[in-house]
Amino acid sequence: MIEKKDVEYAAGLAQLKLDEEEKEKYTEQIGEILNYVDKLSELDTDDVVPTAYTVPMKNVLRKDEVKESLPREKSLANAPDEKDGHFRAPKIMSD
Amino acid sequence: MNIYDLTIHELKEKIAVGELTPAEIKKAYADRINEVEDRVKSYITVTDELAEEDLAEYENKKEALLAGIPIAVKDNMSTDGIKTSCGSKMLENYKPPYNATVVEKLNAAGAVIMGKTNMDEFAMGSSTENSAFFDTHNPWNLNHAPGGSSGGSAAAVAAGECAAALGSDTGGSIRQPASYCGVVGLKPTYGMVSRYGLVAFASSLDQIGPITKDVEDSAILMNVIAGHDPKDSTSIAGKKEDYTEYLKEDVSGMKIGIPEEYFNLEFDEEVKASVLAAVEKLKEAGAEVETVHMTDASYALAAYYVIAPAEASSNLARYDGVRYGLRSEQAADVSEMFTNTRHEGFGDEVKRRIMIGTYALSSGYYDAYYLKAQKVRTLIKDDFDRIFNDFDLIITPTAPSTAIELESKSDPLEMYHTDIFTVPINIAGVPAMSVPCGFDSSEMPIGLQLIGPHFGEGKIIQAAYTLEKLLNINEKRAEL
Numbered sequence: 001m002i003e004k005k006d007v008e009y010a011a012g013l014a015q016l017k018l019d020e021e022e023k024e025k026y027t028e029q030i031g032e033i034l035n036y037v038d039k040l041s042e043l044d045t046d047d048v049v050p051t052a053y054t055v056p057m058k059n060v061l062r063k064d065e066v067k068e069s070l071p072r073e074k075s076l077a078n079a080p081d082e083k084d085g086h087f088r089a090p091k092i093m094s095d
Numbered sequence: 096m097n098i099y100d101l102t103i104h105e106l107k108e109k110i111a112v113g114e115l116t117p118a119e120i121k122k123a124y125a126d127r128i129n130e131v132e133d134r135v136k137s138y139i140t141v142t143d144e145l146a147e148e149d150l151a152e153y154e155n156k157k158e159a160l161l162a163g164i165p166i167a168v169k170d171n172m173s174t175d176g177i178k179t180s181c182g183s184k185m186l187e188n189y190k191p192p193y194n195a196t197v198v199e200k201l202n203a204a205g206a207v208i209m210g211k212t213n214m215d216e217f218a219m220g221s222s223t224e225n226s227a228f229f230d231t232h233n234p235w236n237l238n239h240a241p242g243g244s245s246g247g248s249a250a251a252v253a254a255g256e257c258a259a260a261l262g263s264d265t266g267g268s269i270r271q272p273a274s275y276c277g278v279v280g281l282k283p284t285y286g287m288v289s290r291y292g293l294v295a296f297a298s299s300l301d302q303i304g305p306i307t308k309d310v311e312d313s314a315i316l317m318n319v320i321a322g323h324d325p326k327d328s329t330s331i332a333g334k335k336e337d338y339t340e341y342l343k344e345d346v347s348g349m350k351i352g353i354p355e356e357y358f359n360l361e362f363d364e365e366v367k368a369s370v371l372a373a374v375e376k377l378k379e380a381g382a383e384v385e386t387v388h389m390t391d392a393s394y395a396l397a398a399y400y401v402i403a404p405a406e407a408s409s410n411l412a413r414y415d416g417v418r419y420g421l422r423s424e425q426a427a428d429v430s431e432m433f434t435n436t437r438h439e440g441f442g443d444e445v446k447r448r449i450m451i452g453t454y455a456l457s458s459g460y461y462d463a464y465y466l467k468a469q470k471v472r473t474l475i476k477d478d479f480d481r482i483f484n485d486f487d488l489i490i491t492p493t494a495p496s497t498a499i500e501l502e503s504k505s506d507p508l509e510m511y512h513t514d515i516f517t518v519p520i521n522i523a524g525v526p527a528m529s530v531p532c533g534f535d536s537s538e539m540p541i542g543l544q545l546i547g548p549h550f551g552e553g554k555i556i557q558a559a560y561t562l563e564k565l566l567n568i569n570e571k572r573a574e575l
Contacts (some may be wrong), residue, residue: 002454010454014408015415016446017434030451032508037397040467043474050469053299053329054476054524055286055549060328074192078419089417092429 002031098123099255100572103164103312106258110163117153117163121146121207124165128209128256131575136231137241137251138210139170140178149207160319162205167257169248170211171218172303173292174198181294182214182226182244185420185440195292196324197261197303204319209257212247216442217411218268218296220244221513222499225444230501233275234573235539239498242272242513248306249276253573259307259316263293265300266399267494267517270529273306274493274542277531277573279559280306281313284549285524286331289324297406298329300399300521309569310530310560314338317552331550341556344564347381349554352486354389357516362495369533369541370492376565377490377558387486390478394471395519400511401455401468402522407445408452414440447507472522479523483548488558491516493529493542516544526552530559531568 004027011018018026072085081088098120101109109115128141146165156162168174171181173191175198180186194202201208215225223231223246231246233239234254241250245262249272252260262269264282273280281304288303295301305316317338324330353374358367378384416422416436423435441449455464482489494513504510520527525546532543543562547555563569 006454007450010450010457013457014412014449014453015433015437016441016449017438018446022446026447026450029447029507030454033400033451033511034454034464036508037400037464037468040394040397040401040471043394043471045467045470045474048470048473050466051473051476052469053285054472054522055284055331057329062325070192077192078189080416080420080422087417090426090429090432 002027002034097255099127101258102308103161103258103315106164117150117207120163121150121165124209124255124257131254132256134232134237134575135234135250135254135256136229137212137247137254137256138167139180139182139213139228139247141210142177142208145177146207146209149202153205156205159203159205160315161201164206164259165209165257166201166206167209167212167248167251167260168198168201169214169245169260169262171214171263171294172198172261173294174211177211179211179294182216182228183440183442183445184227185414187227187421189420191292193292196289196326197320198292200320212245212251212260214247215244216445217294217407218244218263218265219407219444219448221267221271221510222501222504223247223272224501225442227442232501233498234575235277235498236537238500239539240275240501242275242494242498244268245306246272249273249278249280252276252278252306252308254575255572259305259312261303261320262306263301263303264521265296265403266521267514269304269306270517270527270542270544271494271514273529274540275498277540277571278306278308279310279313279528279530280304281317281528281552281555282520282526283317283321283552284331284526286329287526287552288320289327289330291324291326295410297403298410299406300403310556310563311339311342313528314342314556336553338552338556341553342560343557344561346377346558346561349382349488349558350486351377351382351384352387352482352489353384354489354491355386356389356391357491360392360495360515362492363497365535366492366494366496366541369535370490370543373532373543373562373566374490377562380561380565387482387489389482390475392515392519395475395522396511396515398468398471398475398522399518400451401464402472404448404452405455405465406452408449408456411445411449444507475519476523479525479548487547487554489546491544491546493517493544497535497537497539497541520546525549526555528555528559530562532562532566533568
């Protein structure tokens with residue numbers, strides 16, 4: 001059964017901040033969902049090959065040619081913060 | 096009949112004989128939006144300016160398939176310079192710098208784009224109540240949900256706020272709302288329609304498809320949107336079909352399987368009776384109907400709630416507040432900016448699925464959850480392949496009930512069960528259509544699901560078209 005620390009761990013991996021109330025609620029709800037999902041173990045899959053895509057897929061390659069791309073101004077138009085043609089983020093290294 | 100009640104093919108006919116002009120049609124739909132939108136709330140954005148621009152193009156495109164036809168687009172399909180929110184605060188102010196391929200195809204076909212429709216946030220939900228902005232109301236009864244996640248698209252079609260719409264379907268998000276709103280919804284074979292510019296939820300399951308007032312319109316819209324796209328490496332290369340060639344009233348000799356394990360599940364008796372009565376009509380019209388045996392649908396639902404959240408947790412990692420979308424103002428450093436942005440930008444269901452997916456993919460749990468679910472996926476796909484060796488189609492209900500009441504399901508797992516009949520189809524990648532087959536005692540529409548083999552859209556359309564003619568309920572509209 002999933003515990004609060006598992007929810008905290010998954011939230012940390014997913015870069016999600018949760019308050020105490022959310023942690024309690026998600027522990028219960030995700031526990032119930034995973035409990036339901038556990039019914040998969042009733043099926044014998046020892047010799048079964050996993051499926052990622054259900055229709056035949058092959059690797060798609062193209063010639064390494066430069067094609068038209070979005071102009072820089074358009075790419076930056078939705079940026080919350082930008083400077084000198086670059087995306088700008090808060091500082092990464094501490095002082 | 097009012098102009099806003101007409102189908103694509105009826106509008107095309109009226110334009111062709113000079114009975115209506117595209118400007119009159121556009122005005123009739125815009126007036127209808129003004130009249131009912133405050134009660135139905137189908138649209139996140141009404142794009143009246145864009146519609147006028149599209150209309151101005153009419154003379155150059157009048158030979159095209161959708162020339163002058165008002166169409167709505169779900170708000171997870173990118174529209175150049177026009178807000179594409181995905182029902183999320185995260186993208187509340189996002190204006191994509193390009194068009195999705197399906198939007199390009201609508202433009203090329205001369206469609207008049209009326210607006211962007213409401214949806215569950217990032218298409219995660221079954222009632223459109225997970226929209227970060229507002230609820231959409233079912234046109235047949237405003238206290239009921241339109242279904243989801245393409246609830247805005249289905250409600251807009253049912254309310255006459257557009258002639259037809261595009262939706263997207265990851266586990267039932269076109270078919271279940273189509274069923275709830277009494278319209279026709281088709282999820283094509285995985286890869287039939289380009290996903291380029293569709294905001295990704297679960298990439299191995301997502302597919303775009305038409306939501307329409309009747310089966311003929313579904314075939315017309317498929318002719319516009321289907322086909323290979325070099326910008327989507329998972330789109331299927333191959334010859335394009337003319338789906339309107341399947342609009343034939345003929346099911347004689349067609350072999351239809353009725354999966355006993357699906358009909359044995361506990362669900363609404365009125366839905367069951369209505370679906371079985373429709374099957375009986377097909378039988379009388381010459382179809383060969385037999386009981387078949389398939390893996391219990393609950394295993395597909397369990398596999399889905401591993402695979403879809405796992406893919407979502409990966410796809411939604413991109414929302415970090417750097418390149419586009421929301422950025423939290425409350426942050427001392429970049430790490431806090433990430434977590435605060437995702438805390439403020441994502442709603443409850445999205446966070447829940449990201450966590451389930453992250454957990455299922457994390458070290459130590461990957462084999463037990465993700466790999467296991469992918470193996471079960473093989474079993475489910477093989478199950479469908481086996482049936483389709485001997486049968487043309489499978490019929491089930493689309494949903495276990497008619498439209499649920501708004502705010503009636505607060506337990507996530509209970510909500511997930513509204514998709515029990517639709518989820519296995521995405522897991523197997525096959526096409527399926529929901530077509531109206533009757534009404535329950537509260538006058539709410541009931542949907543029947545026709546499932547075909549990979550690339551079997553044609554047979555689905557033919558059987559659905561025949562059924563529509565037999566039942567003769569396709570001209571009934573919600574009264575608002």
